[in-house]
Amino acid sequence: MVVKTETGGGAGGPVARRAAAAPARVFAVPGVGARRDVQDLRARQDVELVDAPRHADVLLLAGLLPPAWLKPAARVHDQMPRPRGVVCWGGPSPPRLFPTAVQVPRHEDPVNAIVDLHRDVVTGARASEPPVQPDHPPAPWRGVGPHSQGGEGMMGGRPYGRPMAMRAEARDGLQLDRVPVWVGPFFGPFPPGLTLRVGLQGDVVQEVAMDANPFLRTLVAPPPVPGPEPPTIAAIEGARAHHHLRWLADALRVAGLPALGLRVLRLAVDATPPDPGTVRRLGRFLERTRALCLVGRGVGPVIGEAALAFGGPVARAAGHERDARLGHPTYRDLGFAPAIRAEGDVRARWRVRIAETVASLELARRAPDRAVEGRVEPFAGGRIPGAITEVLTGLEWGDAVTTIVSLDLDLEADARARHGDAA
Amino acid sequence: MASLGAALTVFLAGLLAHLALRWAGDAMRPPESFEPGRLPFAGGRPPEAHAWSRFHVRYYAMALLFLAFDMEMVFMYPWAVVFVEEGLKAFVEMLMFIVILVLGILYTWREGALEWS
Numbered sequence A: 001m002v003v004k005t006e007t008g009g010g011a012g013g014p015v016a017r018r019a020a021a022a023p024a025r026v027f028a029v030p031g032v033g034a035r036r037d038v039q040d041l042r043a044r045q046d047v048e049l050v051d052a053p054r055h056a057d058v059l060l061l062a063g064l065l066p067p068a069w070l071k072p073a074a075r076v077h078d079q080m081p082r083p084r085g086v087v088c089w090g091g092p093s094p095p096r097l098f099p100t101a102v103q104v105p106r107h108e109d110p111v112n113a114i115v116d117l118h119r120d121v122v123t124g125a126r127a128s129e130p131p132v133q134p135d136h137p138p139a140p141w142r143g144v145g146p147h148s149q150g151g152e153g154m155m156g157g158r159p160y161g162r163p164m165a166m167r168a169e170a171r172d173g174l175q176l177d178r179v180p181v182w183v184g185p186f187f188g189p190f191p192p193g194l195t196l197r198v199g200l201q202g203d204v205v206q207e208v209a210m211d212a213n214p215f216l217r218t219l220v221a222p223p224p225v226p227g228p229e230p231p232t233i234a235a236i237e238g239a240r241a242h243h244h245l246r247w248l249a250d251a252l253r254v255a256g257l258p259a260l261g262l263r264v265l266r267l268a269v270d271a272t273p274p275d276p277g278t279v280r281r282l283g284r285f286l287e288r289t290r291a292l293c294l295v296g297r298g299v300g301p302v303i304g305e306a307a308l309a310f311g312g313p314v315a316r317a318a319g320h321e322r323d324a325r326l327g328h329p330t331y332r333d334l335g336f337a338p339a340i341r342a343e344g345d346v347r348a349r350w351r352v353r354i355a356e357t358v359a360s361l362e363l364a365r366r367a368p369d370r371a372v373e374g375r376v377e378p379f380a381g382g383r384i385p386g387a388i389t390e391v392l393t394g395l396e397w398g399d400a401v402t403t404i405v406s407l408d409l410d411l412e413a414d415a416r417a418r419h420g421d422a423a
Numbered sequence B: 001m002a003s004l005g006a007a008l009t010v011f012l013a014g015l016l017a018h019l020a021l022r023w024a025g026d027a028m029r030p031p032e033s034f035e036p037g038r039l040p041f042a043g044g045r046p047p048e049a050h051a052w053s054r055f056h057v058r059y060y061a062m063a064l065l066f067l068a069f070d071m072e073m074v075f076m077y078p079w080a081v082v083f084v085e086e087g088l089k090a091f092v093e094m095l096m097f098i099v100i101l102v103l104g105i106l107y108t109w110r111e112g113a114l115e116w117s
Helices: A014-021 A035-043 A067-079 A111-123 A233-254 A258-269 A276-288 A291-296 A304-310 A312-316 A329-333 A346-366 A388-392 A397-407 A411-422 B002-028 B060-086 B088-111
Strands: A024-030 A047-049 A058-062 A085-089 A102-104 A167-169 A175-177 A179-183 A196-201 A204-210
Touching (some): A014 A111, A024 A035, A024 A067, A035 A233, A035 A258, A058 A067, A058 A111, A085 A111, A102 A111, A233 A258, A258 A276, A276 A291, A291 A346, A291 A397, A346 A397
Parallel strands (some): A024 A047, A024 A058, A058 A085
Antiparallel strands (some): A196 A204
């Protein structure tokens, strides 16, 4: 338990020194091109990435933030309890929102700066970051009476400044309250930038709308220009395996197996590709312990046209035999066969990705220097199709989060694909 | 009189422990007074609707069933007291009573009222 003290109260005392010795808890906001670097921080000992600003000591703004994120970042900063600090890792100098923030160049390691800031701010050597927003209630309300009592009625009124949730059809014919909730750009399990407006009845998602991709208004890095030499099997399949392992590390963490997720992350972060036997054993472990059943047997089905719209492993998990490597002569010579599942649920997607990782590592090991000409199967889908709203409607909230994680969405790739379509 | 004193002591000790813990908590971190800091966190956007909302009491069917069979249990208590003396006759009568109620359970099961969703 870390005890937070207001600066001046216990500053410099033994309690503050103990608090400063604990790992710095960081709420990280990954900007353009910073998602992997922020994920790598999870493997570090001195910092602990947390999912909510109320648990955080330090706010880390990594990379360039899209303009749509400035207000949410300000809100998140003000929701952090004092003493708090801000580290800007890359991004404009001076930072737009937090002029007194600690700045770390993008190419440097931010952990030392984070740890030093945490220690200084908790012991009182440095002042806590002041709030950014004005001290007004976000939804001011005043009733009609002299003591601010009374006012419009409950149903259709605005008690205490916000409208009450109105009733709508529930799944068994009853009329129940449907609460509209914005699950914002910095929600832990979601990919950074995904903002959904969900209409929740109890914990069932009854309607979903996806907000505009914030990375569309940013200068997204163009895809890398291919070199003169065609890429080798080792390069492509090794990169594919690393991508899937990074996805798996995050997915295990969201599924409630953070220690296992950390071990997979260490496998993914390592420059040399892991042994395919390791990943195969991991897959068998997940099967044997029924962890995959826990995650999602029959949950979040994405089948048929919707699966084809997502493409990649999502389509293969729904029984579609679509893989750009299928007709390719190099892969045919190596006896490549794609991993196909029929069920189309979360468990099938997990199984397909794990099987693809093992297959990729084996291919990379068997024929590392074989060149691959022509079109290559991408690691994950690019554009996020509109079918995502139908996929999520009707699921319970936990199942909806598991489904989104299993789809391996990436908003920067979506923005890149949309720019590519428009060009 | 002694038991009253003991009860009062326990009550006062509990009250003092409660108050001590609350004061310690407030001393360590007082409640947030800065208005924007009191918003709930859902990823960075402010809440759109009121936090007060009504939820389906989906367990009410189960609660009604429990009540009915709880009353059955209530009837079995006095029967249990006289059962040993009365012997087989009492056993058969209670069996008939329970069979009628089991038919009720079977009907409920068939109608799907025991499904959670």
